[in-house]
Amino acid sequence: MNIFDSLFLYIYLMPSGLYKRLGINIVHLRAILMAKLTMDNRRPAAFQQMRHSKEKKELNKATLKTMLASFFMGLLFLFAFGIGHDLTTKLTLFFSMFIFMLAATLITDFTSVLIDIRDNLIILPKPVNDSTFLTARLLHIAIHVNKMALPMAFPAMIAVILISGFWTLIPFLFFLLLATMVSIFLINAVYILILKITTPSKFQSIISYIQIGFAILIYGGYQLVPRIMENSVMKDISISSVQYIRFFPPFWFAEACNSLSCFTFGPNAWISTGLAVFVPLGSIYLVMKYFAPAFNQKLGLINSSTVESNKIIKKKQGFNPAYSRIEKLATMLTKDRREYMGFVFAWKMMGRSREFKLKVYPAFGYVIVLLAMLLLKSGSQLFSDFADMTSKGKSLFLMILYFSSFILITAIAQLSYSDKSKAGWIFLTAPLVNPGNVIVGAVKAAMIQFYTPVILIFTIAGTLIVGPGILPNLLLGCFNVLSICSLIAYFNLRELPFSVATSEAAKGRTVIRSMITLIIPAAFGFFQWLIFDYLWIVAIFATLSIIATWMVLGSIRNLGWERLGSYSRNNAQGPN
Amino acid sequence: MDPIISIQNLCKFFGSKQVLNQISFDIMPGQVIGYIGPNGAGKSTTVKILCGLLSDYSGQVFIKGKDIRENPVESKRLIGFVPEIAELYDVLTPSEFLGLIGALYDLSPETVSERADRMLDAFGLAGNKDQRMDTFSKGMKQKVLITSGLLHNPDIIILDEPLSGLDANSVIIVKELISKMADSGKTIFYCSHMMDIVEKVSDRIILINEGVVVADGSFEELKQKQGDSSLEQIFAHLTATTSLSEASDKLMNAFEN
Numbered sequence: 001m002n003i004f005d006s007l008f009l010y011i012y013l014m015p016s017g018l019y020k021r022l023g024i025n026i027v028h029l030r031a032i033l034m035a036k037l038t039m040d041n042r043r044p045a046a047f048q049q050m051r052h053s054k055e056k057k058e059l060n061k062a063t064l065k066t067m068l069a070s071f072f073m074g075l076l077f078l079f080a081f082g083i084g085h086d087l088t089t090k091l092t093l094f095f096s097m098f099i100f101m102l103a104a105t106l107i108t109d110f111t112s113v114l115i116d117i118r119d120n121l122i123i124l125p126k127p128v129n130d131s132t133f134l135t136a137r138l139l140h141i142a143i144h145v146n147k148m149a150l151p152m153a154f155p156a157m158i159a160v161i162l163i164s165g166f167w168t169l170i171p172f173l174f175f176l177l178l179a180t181m182v183s184i185f186l187i188n189a190v191y192i193l194i195l196k197i198t199t200p201s202k203f204q205s206i207i208s209y210i211q212i213g214f215a216i217l218i219y220g221g222y223q224l225v226p227r228i229m230e231n232s233v234m235k236d237i238s239i240s241s242v243q244y245i246r247f248f249p250p251f252w253f254a255e256a257c258n259s260l261s262c263f264t265f266g267p268n269a270w271i272s273t274g275l276a277v278f279v280p281l282g283s284i285y286l287v288m289k290y291f292a293p294a295f296n297q298k299l300g301l302i303n304s305s306t307v308e309s310n311k312i313i314k315k316k317q318g319f320n321p322a323y324s325r326i327e328k329l330a331t332m333l334t335k336d337r338r339e340y341m342g343f344v345f346a347w348k349m350m351g352r353s354r355e356f357k358l359k360v361y362p363a364f365g366y367v368i369v370l371l372a373m374l375l376l377k378s379g380s381q382l383f384s385d386f387a388d389m390t391s392k393g394k395s396l397f398l399m400i401l402y403f404s405s406f407i408l409i410t411a412i413a414q415l416s417y418s419d420k421s422k423a424g425w426i427f428l429t430a431p432l433v434n435p436g437n438v439i440v441g442a443v444k445a446a447m448i449q450f451y452t453p454v455i456l457i458f459t460i461a462g463t464l465i466v467g468p469g470i471l472p473n474l475l476l477g478c479f480n481v482l483s484i485c486s487l488i489a490y491f492n493l494r495e496l497p498f499s500v501a502t503s504e505a506a507k508g509r510t511v512i513r514s515m516i517t518l519i520i521p522a523a524f525g526f527f528q529w530l531i532f533d534y535l536w537i538v539a540i541f542a543t544l545s546i547i548a549t550w551m552v553l554g555s556i557r558n559l560g561w562e563r564l565g566s567y568s569r570n571n572a573q574g575p576n
Numbered sequence: 577m578d579p580i581i582s583i584q585n586l587c588k589f590f591g592s593k594q595v596l597n598q599i600s601f602d603i604m605p606g607q608v609i610g611y612i613g614p615n616g617a618g619k620s621t622t623v624k625i626l627c628g629l630l631s632d633y634s635g636q637v638f639i640k641g642k643d644i645r646e647n648p649v650e651s652k653r654l655i656g657f658v659p660e661i662a663e664l665y666d667v668l669t670p671s672e673f674l675g676l677i678g679a680l681y682d683l684s685p686e687t688v689s690e691r692a693d694r695m696l697d698a699f700g701l702a703g704n705k706d707q708r709m710d711t712f713s714k715g716m717k718q719k720v721l722i723t724s725g726l727l728h729n730p731d732i733i734i735l736d737e738p739l740s741g742l743d744a745n746s747v748i749i750v751k752e753l754i755s756k757m758a759d760s761g762k763t764i765f766y767c768s769h770m771m772d773i774v775e776k777v778s779d780r781i782i783l784i785n786e787g788v789v790v791a792d793g794s795f796e797e798l799k800q801k802q803g804d805s806s807l808e809q810i811f812a813h814l815t816a817t818t819s820l821s822e823a824s825d826k827l828m829n830a831f832e833n
Contacts, residue, residue, distance in 0.1 A: 027679055027682065028679065028680055030679075031675070031676050031679030031680060032676070032680075034676075035665065035668065035672065035673075035676040038667075038668060038672060039665055039667050039668060042667040042708070118663050118664070118665060120629065121629075121659045121663040122663060122664065122665065122677075123680065124627075124628075124629055125627040125628065125629060125652060125655070125657045125659075126652060126677065126680040126681060127649045127650070127652040127653040127680065127681060127682075128649070128652075128680055129649050
């Protein structure tokens with residue numbers, strides 16, 4: 001527990017007289033909330049889940065970190081106050097971002113707050129009455145939401161005071177509370193929707209896709225917002241003139257807040273104020289009355305084994321053509337049974353492990369966002385730059401080509417990690433002569449899964465825009481990326497696939513090392529820029545690059561046990 | 577003497593599947609009940625009903641003469657439950673976790689910390705009480721779980737496979753603890769698949785199969801009735817649908833061409 005938790009707990013336990021009259025046991029309530037808040041503090045929260053989950057054990061300040069991250073997100077919202085000439089416009093923008101971001105942030109870790117399945121076996125067998133348990137759950141949710149919403153809105157509070165005077169803060173805070181309710185309603189609506197269209201067992205993976213999309217969105221936001229700010233037209237917009245804006249909830253909050261702050265109410269403002277107050281209250285009533293009981297029931301099924309096992313049986317009966325295709329591909333691309341096994345195993349694990357997707361898929365988004373930035377910057381004659389391959393077109397083409405290696409580099413870097421790493425004993429007990437056989441299979445699987453789509457897009461787009469003349473350079477670029485990635489795999493991937501605990505991921509990968517990793521593609525790109533127009537030289541180097549890829553993969557195949565990190569670790573510890 | 581636990585005509589359905597079918601038995605204070613049955617026989621469901629976790633059943637369950645459905649909170653106060661899988665909030669430390677459990681049973685913080693210290697010390701965990709449990713081994717977690725179930729000195733102790741993951745010395749400790757608690761008048765409800773231990777610790781064995789009680793009595797009585805020599809054989813005799821040696825033959829034959 002930190003000072004904020006203690007403060008929230010103190011505030012929420014203040015009406016203890018009222019709680020007692022409702023039959024709530026204050027001692028139990030406090031004990032449950034304290035335990036829950038302590039656990040939250042040690043749980044990696046939404047923002048950290050992406051990058052820092054390796055620190056899981058040491059993460060003692062999760063609450064403070066989350067609050068700080070929310071605060072920085074809140075700073076981003078300040079740009080709303082630089083747009084438009086009236087307060088309603090500024091606030092409409094602010095409330096839209098606030099509601100959306102709060103909902104998006106909460107949606108990813110709301111399940112663990114909303115329902116912790118362990119409660120069923122730990123708290124429910126204890127002599128705790130239902131209303132105490134329910135209240136503990138509700139207050140826990142309230143505190144959790146507060147910890148996100150308050151720091152997120154804090155910069156805006158200061159801005160509101162500076163722009164419109166101290167008294168505006170009071171209606172602003174009031175509507176902030178109501179906007180928070182709308183966010184909670186949105187989350188619940190999304191949850192219900194997901195549960196309607198799919199099974200509870202798929203729920204978690206859909207939530208992680210939302211998480212991935214969210215990470216990309218934040219990244220894009222940080223890239224885009226400063227650019228929009230540069231555009232001076234935005235400063236004079238008035239949102240009230242936009243048609244249909246009256247149907248947009250953030251506008252109600254903004255107009256109501258504006259009217260209350262200057263005490264001028266037109267008929268429209270009355271309608272907005274009424275909607276701004278009653279719609280959130282109505283929606284939160286819906287959540288409490290209908291939504292919450294529905295998922296408590298459905299989410300309870302997430303962990304129930306009976307539902308799962310029935311399904312598995314059904315699946316196995318049907319023949320799945322996709323697998324046989326992968327297996328055919330693996331047979332073509334691998335040298336022996338062990339390599340084949342590594343390929344198929346890694347392919348399936350990459351496609352199914354939520355943790356792996358969560359770490360690697362955002363890389364696609366980052367690449368797309370960065371490409372969009374590059375293209376936006378380069379202006380309007382972009383197309384002709386590419387078609388004629390001017391020197392600008394050349395450098396852009398090479399930047400895109402080499403930057404795409406980021407996806408494969410991220411995938412290869414994650415290839416050894418898994419939260420089910422202990423299952424990796426199968427490789428250690430099996431009579432493998434060279435673990436390199438399995439590793440090279442896995443690397444090939446990563447290449448096919450994460451780089452062939454990129455190659456395909458480049459080939460099609462390149463031939464359409466520039467013409468077939470681009471193909472030798474494309475070939476050289478793609479194989480350079482592949483040989484760079486094989487080299488990185490050779491030097492960094494000293495573990496069997498999916499066999500190292502994620503908590504180990506921090507060790508040995510320093511910032512400098514990953515920076516150097518990104519310099520290599522840049523250097524190759526520069527080199528190709530020098531020889532770009534000499535097609536014969538390009539063709540020669542492309543051949544060399546293919547041979548290099550093939551040879552490096554061969555070296556990975558020959559990696560012996562003594563080169564593996566796990567091998568030296570086990571021997572250092574002695575027999576265990 | 578009045579029974580401390582009384583179950584009458586207990587039936588429970590999950591959807592259309594009947595899990596418990598007319599289960600009835602009385603348990604006297606101080607008895608150690610070995611509650612056994614094959615996977616899916618309805619053991620866990622019975623335990624969940626006794627702990628007040630499930631209430632949509634038909635029939636009646638009384639704890640100390642009071643209907644558990646009408647007095648769930650009072651009944652829970654009398655019971656200490658050690659669940660099967662090491663379900664605990666493992667980012668907490670044992671001290672924090674036991675503090676939470678103690679508060680839920682309305683024990684004063686002093687009582688909790690004194691008892692917790694003594695019990696953890698007895699289990700050899702004194703040095704680990706302020707470490708987070710996510711680094712603990714399965715056996716260490718199980719010891720904390722047993723401590724949490726006994727902390728409020730309950731009259732009835734429900735143990736669901738309590739020895740899983742424990743080392744041989746700890747198994748001896750828990751086995752002796754069970755008989756000492758029974759001597760002091762506590763009632764033990766022991767669910768397990770380990771027949772040799774059930775055979776030794778229980779003074780009455782209830783065997784259920786497909787939601788029905790198929791045997792009920794002391795080990796000696798069961799032996800006389802069934803004519804088998806070990807509980808394992810009695811169990812197989814009463815619950816196996818196919819011949820077990822036939823099954824192992826099939827397994828061996830799988831290697832042949």
